[in-house]
Amino acid sequence: xxxxxxxxxxxxxLLAARLDEPLEAADTAALQVHLAACAACRxxxxxxxxxxxxxxxxxxxxxxxxxxxxxxAALDREMxxxxxxxxxxxxxxxRRSAGLTAAALLSLGVTTVLVGSQLTPAGPVAVAATPFSxxxxxxxxxxxxxxxxxxxxxxxxxxxxxxQIDCIGNGxxxxxVAHLAGRIAADSAVADPLGDRLAIHGLDELGRSFIAVLDIxxxxxxxxxxxxxxxxxxxxxxxxxGPTPTPPASRPPQxxxxxxxxxxxxxxxxxxxxxxxxxxxxTDSASEPPTSQPSAEPSASSITPPPSxxxxxxxxxxxxxxxIPAGMPAAWSADGGTLAFSARPVDGSTGPDVxxxxxxxxxxxPITSDHRSYFASWLGPQVVISRPLQAEGSAGPNxxxxxxxxxxxxxxxxxxxxxxxxxxxxxxxxxxxWLPVVDPAGRFVLFWRGxxxxxxxxxxxxxxxxxxxxxxxxxxxxxPPDAGPSASPDGTAKGTAPSPARAGRDPRxxxxxxxxxxxxxxxxxxxxxxDDGGAIRLTGRAAAGRGAVLDWLLRWSADGAAxxxxxxxxxxxxxxxxxxxxxxxxxxxxxxxxxxxxxxxxRAFSIGLDRVAWVAAGEEGAGDxxxxxxxxxxxxxxxxxxxxxxxxxxxxxxx
Amino acid sequence: MxxxxxxxxxxxxxxTDRATARAxxxxxxxxxxxxxxxxxxRMVRDDELAADLAQEAFVKAYRAFDTLEDPARARxxxxxxxxxxxxxxxxxxxxxxxxxxxxxxxxxxxxxEEVALHGRLSGExxxxxxxxxxxxxxxxxxxxxxxxTGLELAAALxxxxxxxxxxxxxxxxxxxxxxxxxxxxxxxxxxxxGAGRTEExx
Numbered sequence: 001x002x003x004x005x006x007x008x009x010x011x012x013x014l015l016a017a018r019l020d021e022p023l024e025a026a027d028t029a030a031l032q033v034h035l036a037a038c039a040a041c042r043x044x045x046x047x048x049x050x051x052x053x054x055x056x057x058x059x060x061x062x063x064x065x066x067x068x069x070x071x072x073a074a075l076d077r078e079m080x081x082x083x084x085x086x087x088x089x090x091x092x093x094x095r096r097s098a099g100l101t102a103a104a105l106l107s108l109g110v111t112t113v114l115v116g117s118q119l120t121p122a123g124p125v126a127v128a129a130t131p132f133s134x135x136x137x138x139x140x141x142x143x144x145x146x147x148x149x150x151x152x153x154x155x156x157x158x159x160x161x162x163x164q165i166d167c168i169g170n171g172x173x174x175x176x177v178a179h180l181a182g183r184i185a186a187d188s189a190v191a192d193p194l195g196d197r198l199a200i201h202g203l204d205e206l207g208r209s210f211i212a213v214l215d216i217x218x219x220x221x222x223x224x225x226x227x228x229x230x231x232x233x234x235x236x237x238x239x240x241x242g243p244t245p246t247p248p249a250s251r252p253p254q255x256x257x258x259x260x261x262x263x264x265x266x267x268x269x270x271x272x273x274x275x276x277x278x279x280x281x282x283t284d285s286a287s288e289p290p291t292s293q294p295s296a297e298p299s300a301s302s303i304t305p306p307p308s309x310x311x312x313x314x315x316x317x318x319x320x321x322x323x324i325p326a327g328m329p330a331a332w333s334a335d336g337g338t339l340a341f342s343a344r345p346v347d348g349s350t351g352p353d354v355x356x357x358x359x360x361x362x363x364x365x366p367i368t369s370d371h372r373s374y375f376a377s378w379l380g381p382q383v384v385i386s387r388p389l390q391a392e393g394s395a396g397p398n399x400x401x402x403x404x405x406x407x408x409x410x411x412x413x414x415x416x417x418x419x420x421x422x423x424x425x426x427x428x429x430x431x432x433x434w435l436p437v438v439d440p441a442g443r444f445v446l447f448w449r450g451x452x453x454x455x456x457x458x459x460x461x462x463x464x465x466x467x468x469x470x471x472x473x474x475x476x477x478x479x480p481p482d483a484g485p486s487a488s489p490d491g492t493a494k495g496t497a498p499s500p501a502r503a504g505r506d507p508r509x510x511x512x513x514x515x516x517x518x519x520x521x522x523x524x525x526x527x528x529x530x531d532d533g534g535a536i537r538l539t540g541r542a543a544a545g546r547g548a549v550l551d552w553l554l555r556w557s558a559d560g561a562a563x564x565x566x567x568x569x570x571x572x573x574x575x576x577x578x579x580x581x582x583x584x585x586x587x588x589x590x591x592x593x594x595x596x597x598x599x600x601x602x603r604a605f606s607i608g609l610d611r612v613a614w615v616a617a618g619e620e621g622a623g624d625x626x627x628x629x630x631x632x633x634x635x636x637x638x639x640x641x642x643x644x645x646x647x648x649x650x651x652x653x654x655x
Numbered sequence: 656m657x658x659x660x661x662x663x664x665x666x667x668x669x670x671t672d673r674a675t676a677r678a679x680x681x682x683x684x685x686x687x688x689x690x691x692x693x694x695x696x697r698m699v700r701d702d703e704l705a706a707d708l709a710q711e712a713f714v715k716a717y718r719a720f721d722t723l724e725d726p727a728r729a730r731x732x733x734x735x736x737x738x739x740x741x742x743x744x745x746x747x748x749x750x751x752x753x754x755x756x757x758x759x760x761x762x763x764x765x766x767x768e769e770v771a772l773h774g775r776l777s778g779e780x781x782x783x784x785x786x787x788x789x790x791x792x793x794x795x796x797x798x799x800x801x802x803x804t805g806l807e808l809a810a811a812l813x814x815x816x817x818x819x820x821x822x823x824x825x826x827x828x829x830x831x832x833x834x835x836x837x838x839x840x841x842x843x844x845x846x847x848x849g850a851g852r853t854e855e856x857x
Binding site: 012013016017019020021044047048051052054055056058060061062063064067068070071072074075078079166167168644645 | 689711714718781795798814827831834
């Protein structure tokens with residue numbers, strides 16, 4: 001795509017830009033050369049300068065003489081009217097005061113700084129749509145700038161009716177609460193259920209890939225912006241219980257082991273107790289750290305850096321470095337006690353293994369050593385793992401020179417359930433599924449099924465689709481969902497087509513009740529269909545006819561009542577389409593209802609109990625910035641709210 | 656869910672002295688109300704609405720007093736609030752962009768001087784400004800007319816410094832093109848009037 005067909009446009013931009021700040025020497029020189037030869041651009045230069053003079057010559061507009069009287073009266077009313085209600089005492093239609101939000105954050109022991117979007121609550125101006133309150137949930141957002149990561153928090157307690165996102169104008173605001181210094185990029189973040197820790201995958205200033213845990217509870221409890229001590233590479237400053245290094249239970253051979261932790265001789269991925277610079281210059285693409293992971297979108301630009309010099313610093317524990325994540329994204333167990341993920345060495349020497357990390361442990365420890373284990377999801381205290389079966393004619397687990405040149409071979413997928421406590425592994429015989437993500441209630445599972453290929457080291461989907469099924473369809477030991485099999489005896493799925501109307505939803509419970517299937521509205525969208533395994537193919541719905549699904553993310557809400565699917569526009573693409581669907585067993589089948597029609601979204605998103613947060617991509621070429629948005633579907637009905645603009649689509653949200 | 660956070664939020668209290676906040680906002684009003692009003696009037700192109708929004712901005716400043724850490728930056732902070740207020744309103748009333756602003760106040764009688772000033776506002780520059788995207792207009796007005804620095808502008812717009820600069824660059828180009836269109840229209844109108852007078856004489 002070419003957005004700049006006019007060769008002069010670049011010089012027009014430079015002409016405009018130099019009115020605000022001096023250009024780079026190279027740009028200045030190039031511009032001078034061009035101007036000398038281009039009369040049209042000289043004319044544009046003159047126009048810009050004249051424009052500036054005219055703007056500065058515009059006369060002030062005299063305010064009405066009664067402005068002070070009106071404002072004074074409004075302030076009087078404000079002082080009387082707002083005795084600072086409790087956060088939960090929100091009348092429908094009454095905006096919550098920004099001061100309260102600020103006070104709430106203050107009570108969390110966080111240094112407050114000004115963020116414009118926090119100041120958005122409406123005053124006396126009439127609005128077309130009235131926001132309504134939803135159960136407050138804190139959204140953590142990881143933003144990145146040239147000097148490190150900043151953790152923001154936004155309290156999502158009020159939303160607009162569906163389709164009326166502008167009722168809160170610029171959104172609810174996000175407040176920086178902590179800072180992690182260093183040239184670090186993050187492309188994914190997942191908060192533990194208590195919101196005390198964030199697991200992030202990112203790149204450090206040397207371009208090394210790492211997985212780290214940020215103790216954001218410390219930033220809450222500090223309360224006085226006291227920087228944490230400089231951690232040493234082998235210390236564990238973020239662990240509340242102190243460092244208790246745990247040797248890996250079953251270390252792979254040395255050649256295959258990604259370096260874990262941060263040796264003392266290497267710069268740790270941690271903060272330095274430094275003041276934030278007051279010049280929050282955002283990172284541009286040229287200064288972003290390099291990425292060795294083509295499928296990731298380094299989060300190296302910024303949500304607006306905070307203007308305060310006194311954010312508390314936090315520490316990040318690198319629990320595994322020099323690795324590339326594999327399989328589904330890292331996930332915390334339901335009790336928040338364990339983080340699970342899979343990763344492979346960045347040097348490509350072996351395939352992935354599954355790792356666990358618990359608070360207090362120095363590094364993540366592998367629970368597999370076959371170098372072909374991909375983390376899929378938690379199943380209660382157990383871990384669901386996908387493995388490609390060894391393909392005939394393919395290379396072995398250790399890549400050889402010949403193997404690198406060999407063609408990828410088709411392989412079948414195997415699903416195993418690993419019980420870390422018991423140390424047992426159970427193979428789910430006949431489960432034809434790749435990366436099955438089980439809902440937290442253990443009733444349903446989302447997975448990919450199709451043709452998988454491997455070069456002996458890495459397994460990759462070649463063509464296939466996403467499916468939804470009762471977990472019992474894959475795991476014979478599982479109980480079927482309360483109402484029996486997922487498909488009717490004739491094999492027809494009970495999934496309904498996307499329906500904008502939410503008929504059949506119980507407004508009190510927010511759950512879906514059976515309703516007649518709605519007609520399809522989009523020719524490109526296939527109605528979910530059941531296959532003979534009782535699984536419903538979802539691809540048509542989620543991908544809107546975009547072909548095979550090769551790069552995707554699946555996440556369940558905390559209660560397992562809804563799932564979010566993100567499908568990349570192309571493998572490795574930063575942009576994709578995000579949809580959210582409610583699911584329930586009903587009438588002997590699976591009943592689904594669309595909660596969020598597919599929207600264009602950045603890769604990072606997060607689903608909470610009754611809400612989803614994502615970065616909505618701005619209109620290409622329209623100059624619109626990306627926006628961090630939240631859609632809710634609680635008892636109050638569907639709602640939507642804009643949290644704030646995101647520069648470059650690089651905010652990473654986490655409920 | 657952040658149950659702990661929610662619980663803490665429930666116990667939150669505001670310790671700010673409201674009288675102090677009120678006095679501070681009064682001082683802010685005395686110093687900046689004229690420029691804030693001018694800014695808002697230029698953004699929403701409706702005198703009465705601008706007055707409402709100015710009032711709203713100062714009330715918001717009162718509410719958000721807690722969040723102002725550095726009084727030396729109060730002016731930029733106030734512009735930040737006013738900017739959000741204006742953009743919120745414009746988002747609610749997309750149609751405003753397309754309604755010609757006559758420059759006439761609905762609320763108060765205007766002096767001859769004021770009428771003359773408004774005559775200037777209704778010129779080509781004002782019309783051209785009104786046609787460019789709101790965010791671009793906002794950036795240009797704040798930077799050029801109200802002289803916010805790069806960092807203040809970024810804060811007011813809620814974007815990074817780089818993004819604010821890029822927005823400003825786009826705004827200048829949009830305005831250049833819009834001005835060219837306005838001038839062509841003016842020339843067209845004047846040519847039409849000239850032709851009419853010629854016909855009358857004949």
